[in-house]
Amino acid sequence: MAIGLEQHVEQKSRRILGIKARSRPRSLAQREELYAYLFLTPWIIGFVLFTAGPMIAVFGISLFRTNFLTETYYVGSKWWRAVFTDMLVRKALLNTLYYVAVSVPGGTCLAMTIAILLNQGMKAQSVWRTIYFLPSLVSGVAVSVLWQWLYHPDIGLFNDLLDKIGIVGPQWIWSSEWAMPSIIAMSLWGAGGAMLIYLAGLRGIPTVLYEAAEIDGAGTWRRFWHVTIPMLTPTIFFNVVMNLIGSWQVFTQAFVMTEGGPNNATLTMVLHIYRTGFQSTFFGYASAQAGLLFLVILIFILTSLRSTSFWVHYERV
Amino acid sequence: MSKDLSRREFLRWSMVGSAALVLASCAPKPTPTPPPKVEEKVVEKEAEPTKAEEKVQLRYQSRHGGGPVGKRLWAAFFEYFYDKNPNVEVEWLVRPEGDQAENILSQMVAGDGPDVYQLCCWQTTFFIQQGQALNLQPYINRDAEEVDIDDFYSQQFVPWILNGDIHFMPYYTGTMVLYYNKDMFDEVGVDYLPSEWGELSFDEYRETCAKFVVREKPLRWGTSNYGQGANWLTQYWLRGFGANMVDPNDPDASLLCKPEALECLEHIRQMIHEEKSFAQGAEMGGVGVHQFFNNKSIAMMEMGSWGLSECLTGAAHVEAIEAPGTDWLDFVWDLAPMWTGAGGKMTHQSVDGQGVWSQTPHPEESWQLCKEVASAEFEMLNITVGDGMQPSRKSVMPFYVDALRKQWPILEEVHLEVMAEAMTQDIPGPEEMFNNDKLCKDQILKPAFDLVFLENKAPVELICEHSKVVAKFNKGEIGVEDIGGELAKIRV
Numbered sequence: 001m002a003i004g005l006e007q008h009v010e011q012k013s014r015r016i017l018g019i020k021a022r023s024r025p026r027s028l029a030q031r032e033e034l035y036a037y038l039f040l041t042p043w044i045i046g047f048v049l050f051t052a053g054p055m056i057a058v059f060g061i062s063l064f065r066t067n068f069l070t071e072t073y074y075v076g077s078k079w080w081r082a083v084f085t086d087m088l089v090r091k092a093l094l095n096t097l098y099y100v101a102v103s104v105p106g107g108t109c110l111a112m113t114i115a116i117l118l119n120q121g122m123k124a125q126s127v128w129r130t131i132y133f134l135p136s137l138v139s140g141v142a143v144s145v146l147w148q149w150l151y152h153p154d155i156g157l158f159n160d161l162l163d164k165i166g167i168v169g170p171q172w173i174w175s176s177e178w179a180m181p182s183i184i185a186m187s188l189w190g191a192g193g194a195m196l197i198y199l200a201g202l203r204g205i206p207t208v209l210y211e212a213a214e215i216d217g218a219g220t221w222r223r224f225w226h227v228t229i230p231m232l233t234p235t236i237f238f239n240v241v242m243n244l245i246g247s248w249q250v251f252t253q254a255f256v257m258t259e260g261g262p263n264n265a266t267l268t269m270v271l272h273i274y275r276t277g278f279q280s281t282f283f284g285y286a287s288a289q290a291g292l293l294f295l296v297i298l299i300f301i302l303t304s305l306r307s308t309s310f311w312v313h314y315e316r317v
Numbered sequence: 318m319s320k321d322l323s324r325r326e327f328l329r330w331s332m333v334g335s336a337a338l339v340l341a342s343c344a345p346k347p348t349p350t351p352p353p354k355v356e357e358k359v360v361e362k363e364a365e366p367t368k369a370e371e372k373v374q375l376r377y378q379s380r381h382g383g384g385p386v387g388k389r390l391w392a393a394f395f396e397y398f399y400d401k402n403p404n405v406e407v408e409w410l411v412r413p414e415g416d417q418a419e420n421i422l423s424q425m426v427a428g429d430g431p432d433v434y435q436l437c438c439w440q441t442t443f444f445i446q447q448g449q450a451l452n453l454q455p456y457i458n459r460d461a462e463e464v465d466i467d468d469f470y471s472q473q474f475v476p477w478i479l480n481g482d483i484h485f486m487p488y489y490t491g492t493m494v495l496y497y498n499k500d501m502f503d504e505v506g507v508d509y510l511p512s513e514w515g516e517l518s519f520d521e522y523r524e525t526c527a528k529f530v531v532r533e534k535p536l537r538w539g540t541s542n543y544g545q546g547a548n549w550l551t552q553y554w555l556r557g558f559g560a561n562m563v564d565p566n567d568p569d570a571s572l573l574c575k576p577e578a579l580e581c582l583e584h585i586r587q588m589i590h591e592e593k594s595f596a597q598g599a600e601m602g603g604v605g606v607h608q609f610f611n612n613k614s615i616a617m618m619e620m621g622s623w624g625l626s627e628c629l630t631g632a633a634h635v636e637a638i639e640a641p642g643t644d645w646l647d648f649v650w651d652l653a654p655m656w657t658g659a660g661g662k663m664t665h666q667s668v669d670g671q672g673v674w675s676q677t678p679h680p681e682e683s684w685q686l687c688k689e690v691a692s693a694e695f696e697m698l699n700i701t702v703g704d705g706m707q708p709s710r711k712s713v714m715p716f717y718v719d720a721l722r723k724q725w726p727i728l729e730e731v732h733l734e735v736m737a738e739a740m741t742q743d744i745p746g747p748e749e750m751f752n753n754d755k756l757c758k759d760q761i762l763k764p765a766f767d768l769v770f771l772e773n774k775a776p777v778e779l780i781c782e783h784s785k786v787v788a789k790f791n792k793g794e795i796g797v798e799d800i801g802g803e804l805a806k807i808r809v
Contacts, residue, residue, distance in 0.1 A: 033324065176772060176774075
C-alpha cells in the first residue's frame with residue numbers, strides 16, 4: 001500500500017534513530033489531538049502554577065497558623081471551625097450576599113434593557129453602544145474616586161439633584177444604612193459589558209420566530225415573553241453566572257471608598273480576607289475564609305447549573 | 318500492543334502530577350532560625366575587600382517615587398556614601414505600585430526582602446513586631462558618637478523600641494502645627510493665634526473655631542485634620558487632655574476608658590456634630606483637608622510640616638531647587654503651635670524611618686547605609702537638593718528654616734520656628750502603637766469611632782467598651798476569630 005510523504009519521513013527517521021517502529025501509524029485524529037495538547041500545554045502550566053495551584057494551596061495553608069515569616073504550626077481544623085462561628089465573617093458574608101442579591105438581578109435587568117433598546121435599529125447605534133460600554137472599561141479605583149465625588153453630601157451631583165426637588169439627600173457612603181446601597185448602585189454603572197453580550201444574543205435570535213409569532217397574532221409583549229426571553233436564556237444564564245462569580249468577590253469599591261465602614265456596613269468577604277491576611281498576618285485563617293468563599297460561590301454556581309433544565313432553552317438544530 | 322494515552326487519562330495524570338507538586342510546595346516552611354544575636358558576633362567593621370568583584374550588593378527600598386527630586390537626592394547621597402563605603406553597591410528601588418508594606422512583606426516571605434527599607438507610621442512597627450527588623454541597638458552603641466542619639470527629638474524612637482532596643486532609624490520627622498488663614502481671622506475679627514507653645518489653651522482654640530462656623534452654603538468650619546478616628550489624629554488630642562490611646566507602659570492595652578480620654582472624645586464629638594466647628598466625615602465628603610484650607614472652607618488646619626509644600630506649590634513635595642516660585646494660596650497664612658490642654662503641650666511627630674531586614678546577609682553594610690540616611694549630612698542634602706522634608710535632627714533644623722525662607726521669601730512672615738521649638742522642647746509625641754496595631758485600630762476600635770465620630774449614633778463610652786476588647790485580644794484571652802463576637806456583645 002502506498003504511504004504518504006509524512007509517514008515515509010517518519011518511518012525513515014525512526015530507522016535512522018533506531019526507534020522501534022510503531023505498530024500502527026498515528027491517525028490524523030490522533031495527531032491533531034497531540035498537537036492540541038501541545039498548544040494547550042503553556043496555558044495549562046500557567047493555570048496550574050498561578051490559579052489551580054494556589055487554590056489548592058489555600059486549603060493546605062488553612063490547616064496552619066502562619067504569618068509566613070516567623071511562625072508556622074499545624075492547627076488542624078481550628079480555622080475551619082472558626083469561620084462558622086466568627087461574627088465578623090458572618091457579617092462580611094451577609095454584606096456580600098446583600099450586594100450579590102441586589103446587584104446581580106439589577107445588573108442583569110439593566111444590561112438586558114439597554115441591549116433591547118439598542119436592538120431597535122436606531123440611528124447611530126454604534127455610538128450609543130460605545131457610550132454604554134465605556135464605563136466598564138474604566139479602572140475600579142478611578143470609578144470609586146469619581147463616585148465618591150458624586151456621592152458628596154454637599155456638592156455631589158446626586159444630592160444636588162435631590163435638593164432641587166426638595167429632598168434632603170442621605171449621607172450615602174458615610175452612612176451605615178446607605179453605604180452598601182451606594183456601592184450597589186455604583187456597580188450598575190458597569191452594566192455595559194453584559195449589555196454587549198445580550199446584544200449579541202439578541203442578534204442571534206432567528207427572525208423567523210418573530211414572523212411566525214406575528215402571524216399567529218402575538219403582540220409586542222407576547223413576542224418578548226415567548227420568543228425573546230426564551231431564546232435569550234442561554235445568554236442570561238452565562239451573564240448571571242459570570243456576574244455571580246464577580247459579585248461575590250467585590251473588593252475595590254469597599255476598599256477605596258469606605259474601607260469596610262461605616263461600622264463594617266460595607267465589609268465584604270474579600271476585604272475581610274485581605275485584612276486578616278495582609279494586615280493582621282493570620283494567613284491560615286485568611287485561607288480558611290477564602291476556602292469558605294470558594295465553597296459558597298461553588299454552591300451558587302452548581303445550583304445555577306442544576307436549574308438550567310427548568311428555564312434555559314438551548315436551540316436545537 | 319501499546320496502549321495510547323486517552324484524553325481522560327492524560328488529564329487525570331496531569332492533575333495528579335500537578336496536585337502532587339502543589340502539595341509538596343505548600344508544605345510549611347520550618348520556622349526560620351532567628352538571626353544570631355549581634356552581641357555574639359564581634360561587632361567590628363569588616364575589613365574592606367581589595368577587589369572590585371567582592372563588593373557587597375545591597376537593595377534599598379525607598380518611599381520615593383521615580384520623579385526627578387528623588388533621583389537627584391539619592392544620586393547626590395550615593396556619591397558621598399560610596400566614598401565612605403567603597404565596598405558597597407546599592408540598588409536604590411523606587412516606591413512600588415500599590416501598597417508598599419504588602420510589597421515588602423511579599424518579598425520577605427519569599428526570602429528576598431530588601432536589605433534596608435524605608436516606611437512610615439504603623440508600617441514601621443508592623444515589621445518590627447513581625448521580627449523583620451534587625452536590632453540596631455548594638456550598632457548604635459558601638460557607633461554612638463557618629464549616631465549622636467541626643468541630636469534627635471527625645472521620643473523619636475519610642476515606636477521603634479522592642480525589648481528596650483531600637484530597631485529603626487529616622488528618615489525625617491514632621492511636626493503637627495496649626496496652619497491658619499489670617500485673612501479669615503481679619504474678616505471675623507479674631508486675634509491671630511499666639512506663636513509660642515503653651516499660650517493657646519484648648520478652650521480658646523474651641524471658642525476660636527466656633528467663630529468661623531457658617532451653616533449656609535458655602536459651608537464653613539473652624540478647623541479640621543485628615544479625620545479623627547482610631548488613628549494618630551485623635552491620639553495627639555488625647556495627649557492634650559493627659560490621656561493616651563495606647564497604654565505607654567503596656568502596648569497590649571488601651572487607656573481610652575480613662576475619664577480624661579472620655580472627656581477629650583466628648584469634646585471632639587461636640588465640635589463635629591453639635592457646634593459643627595470641626596469638619597469631618599460626610600461633610601467633607603472625601604475632599605482633603607488641604608483642599609478645604611485652600612478654598613477657605615476652614616480657617617485653620619491641623620497639619621504637619623509636610624503640608625508646607627501643598628501650601629506653597631499645590632504639589633506633594635517642596636522642590637528645594639528649581640521651584641516655580643508661585644504664591645499658590647491667595648490669602649495670607651501663618652503657622653501656630655498646637656493648643657495646650659490639661660495634659661500640657663502636645664503635638665504629633667511623624668514616624669518615618671528605615672530599618673534593616675533581620676534576614677539580610679549583610680547586616681554591617683546595611684547598618685552603614687541605614688546610619689548614613691539618618692545622618693546630618695543626608696538631612697542637609699534633603700533640604701538642599703531633595704524634597705525639603707523637615708529634618709529629624711535638632712542640629713539641622715536651623716538650616717532647614719533658613720533654606721526654606723531663602724527659597725520661598727513668603728515664608729519670612731511665617732512662624733516656621735514653631736516646628737523647631739517643638740523638637741528642642743521635646744514636646745510629645747509620636748504615634749502610639751498597639752501590639753497587633755493595625756488589627757486593633759481597624760477591626761476593633763474603628764467601628765466604634767465610626768458610630769461616634771462619623772454617624773453620631775453612639776456615646777463615647779462605646780469607644781471605651783471596644784478598647785477593652787483590644788486588651789483581651791492582645792493578652793490572648795480571645796482569638797482573632799472571637800473579636801466579632803466580643804464586639805457584638807457590647808451594649809452601651
